[in-house]
Amino acid sequence: MTTVSHTFSGNGVVNTATQARVRAAAAELGYHPDVVASGLRRSRLGVVGLVLRPAVGAHPEHVGDVDYFPRFAGAAALTCLEHGYALMLVADPTVPGGSVTAYACDGLVITDPVADDPLVASLRASRTPYTLVGADVNDPDDPRVVDIATPMITDRVLEHLAEAGATRVALVTGYDPIEWNTATEQRYRERMREAGAPELVVHAVELDGGEAGAQAADELLALPVRPDGVYCQTSDHARGLVDRFLERGVRVPDDIRVICGSDAERLRNTEPSITSVDLLPEPLGRQAAAALLRQLEPGLDLSVPVPDHGRIVARRSTARPGV
Amino acid sequence: MTTVSHTFSGNGVVNTATQARVRAAAAELGYHPDVVASGLRRSRLGVVGLVLRPAVGAHPEHVGDVDYFPRFAGAAALTCLEHGYALMLVADPTVPGGSVTAYACDGLVITDPVADDPLVASLRASRTPYTLVGADVNDPDDPRVVDIATPMITDRVLEHLAEAGATRVALVTGYDPIEWNTATEQRYRERMREAGAPELVVHAVELDGGEAGAQAADELLALPVRPDGVYCQTSDHARGLVDRFLERGVRVPDDIRVICGSDAERLRNTEPSITSVDLLPEPLGRQAAAALLRQLEPGLDLSVPVPDHGRIVARRSTARPGV
DNA sequence: CTGAAAGCGCTTACAG
DNA sequence: CTGAAAGCGCTTACAG
Numbered sequence: 001m002t003t004v005s006h007t008f009s010g011n012g013v014v015n016t017a018t019q020a021r022v023r024a025a026a027a028e029l030g031y032h033p034d035v036v037a038s039g040l041r042r043s044r045l046g047v048v049g050l051v052l053r054p055a056v057g058a059h060p061e062h063v064g065d066v067d068y069f070p071r072f073a074g075a076a077a078l079t080c081l082e083h084g085y086a087l088m089l090v091a092d093p094t095v096p097g098g099s100v101t102a103y104a105c106d107g108l109v110i111t112d113p114v115a116d117d118p119l120v121a122s123l124r125a126s127r128t129p130y131t132l133v134g135a136d137v138n139d140p141d142d143p144r145v146v147d148i149a150t151p152m153i154t155d156r157v158l159e160h161l162a163e164a165g166a167t168r169v170a171l172v173t174g175y176d177p178i179e180w181n182t183a184t185e186q187r188y189r190e191r192m193r194e195a196g197a198p199e200l201v202v203h204a205v206e207l208d209g210g211e212a213g214a215q216a217a218d219e220l221l222a223l224p225v226r227p228d229g230v231y232c233q234t235s236d237h238a239r240g241l242v243d244r245f246l247e248r249g250v251r252v253p254d255d256i257r258v259i260c261g262s263d264a265e266r267l268r269n270t271e272p273s274i275t276s277v278d279l280l281p282e283p284l285g286r287q288a289a290a291a292l293l294r295q296l297e298p299g300l301d302l303s304v305p306v307p308d309h310g311r312i313v314a315r316r317s318t319a320r321p322g323v
Numbered sequence: 324m325t326t327v328s329h330t331f332s333g334n335g336v337v338n339t340a341t342q343a344r345v346r347a348a349a350a351e352l353g354y355h356p357d358v359v360a361s362g363l364r365r366s367r368l369g370v371v372g373l374v375l376r377p378a379v380g381a382h383p384e385h386v387g388d389v390d391y392f393p394r395f396a397g398a399a400a401l402t403c404l405e406h407g408y409a410l411m412l413v414a415d416p417t418v419p420g421g422s423v424t425a426y427a428c429d430g431l432v433i434t435d436p437v438a439d440d441p442l443v444a445s446l447r448a449s450r451t452p453y454t455l456v457g458a459d460v461n462d463p464d465d466p467r468v469v470d471i472a473t474p475m476i477t478d479r480v481l482e483h484l485a486e487a488g489a490t491r492v493a494l495v496t497g498y499d500p501i502e503w504n505t506a507t508e509q510r511y512r513e514r515m516r517e518a519g520a521p522e523l524v525v526h527a528v529e530l531d532g533g534e535a536g537a538q539a540a541d542e543l544l545a546l547p548v549r550p551d552g553v554y555c556q557t558s559d560h561a562r563g564l565v566d567r568f569l570e571r572g573v574r575v576p577d578d579i580r581v582i583c584g585s586d587a588e589r590l591r592n593t594e595p596s597i598t599s600v601d602l603l604p605e606p607l608g609r610q611a612a613a614a615l616l617r618q619l620e621p622g623l624d625l626s627v628p629v630p631d632h633g634r635i636v637a638r639r640s641t642a643r644p645g646v
Numbered sequence: 647c648t649g650a651a652a653g654c655g656c657t658t659a660c661a662g
Numbered sequence: 663c664t665g666a667a668a669g670c671g672c673t674t675a676c677a678g
Contacts, residue, residue: 070397
């Protein structure tokens, strides 16, 4: 048994000829080592977990912006596979009654952790390696965070709107307490204050985003100073918002320019098409996986490109009027 | 121990009050059942594996059409999570020296199995549940296949080219022995024979697709009868093919119409943009995951929409000349 | 309803 | 270099 174990794990010293005999016998018998038993014994399964926050287990229909998630996961998976790890997409184990599979992973990548994330607390307590994509807003100094550059992206968006001719810009953001929401709002308010402009912020619930976006449109149109530019973070909201504007006879982009914070299919082939930020999830996914693998195996040679953040895809909804 | 095991697994009978005490104690201690140990004992981990064929382990840079894979995996993952399973992206365990993690899964989904796939043979031998996406071309009657409707898609593509004015259509296909390649070629040849048209087939290697596509363009231009329409399956090939056409002064679509068999980012924002088939991987992913989950738990209530196959996204490269 | 005991298939010192 | 043995944390009949 020792010999077989050693030849497959590469741990002990085994005569090459013996190794060959072992492998030949294994092939003949269809034997291969049991990863689960080995994982139990060594407390190491060769699996990286990915949990998507917030709310994937709870509301599977709402995976943030649906175009973002598969691109992120795909890139992370390839990075893992290249280094002998599998990537497992797991449900949040802290939701009551939920699957606890996540705890089987050697480490976890968590996208968009919520404030005081209970899962992060639990991982810390059990000393499980983890990497966050976007910071816990109540713990901005955790070093195990992949930067998503929210303030810089906010700046770029506001500049783009200004160049498109907007002078009074509103923000439509969500309620989930994740960096993407809170840091965007914070930066937006800073910039408005610096410019002496009014801070026009509307919050929209994440669930049923189309309807929530329409309501946000109504709220914006009811403001004493009507905005002529809107930064709307999620694509569900942006879609509902623009449709409601049009219903009510408000022209996009002529009366109000709209930019969405996360690119998605539903922004492309519509009238008008909606400008958005491509968050470039692939390099982020590679980055996050690499950061975790480095914790799992400090010796690993992992060079991944440092991502650029937030490329703006200009579409009709921010074209200069008359263009 | 029995009591704790039973309260967490729901297997035996435990007094509700006792259950509450067990859970309270567990919460206080930070205890949760070890999925790996339980998996070892029960030979069931609660994990569905997904292996992407061909060649992901071997050539990670070449994941077929890169837009297809994450969309498929994302949809499959959501279906699994909704039913308490995790989805694990695993490397092919039959490649020598590769990770053997795939065998830890309760069942596997395999996309684009190659002819006489050794992994499929090994799963059959070990009676591991599996679902194939696209048939093994040497075993077309395996019932555990999710249909990818290659002949129907081929028909639609040829009709689209005909409507765009093409009268001599060539096919650029790959070498991998997967249904998508072989069934496309077979159907194409049938249709050409029926129409009394020449069968113009060029094979291009999958690796380094841009260069291979350029070479395919040269081959097509060297034919005695030059085609005026091309069905090019992969987006790498299509991109290289069209670029070479343009370099050599052949106009697309005026001289040759081009349609690509798999939609991808790189076909959209180029001059000319390239018409393609959106293979609608999301419903396929849901379908495949559901088929596997049904094998794992026959009682499961799984209703997934039956997918439509292959929606053609018309772009510039098949516009009627002069339009 | 709850303890004691065997065993899932490995890994890893430890003798031979 | 190769067997025998304990133990990873569960599950599951089996007594109490």
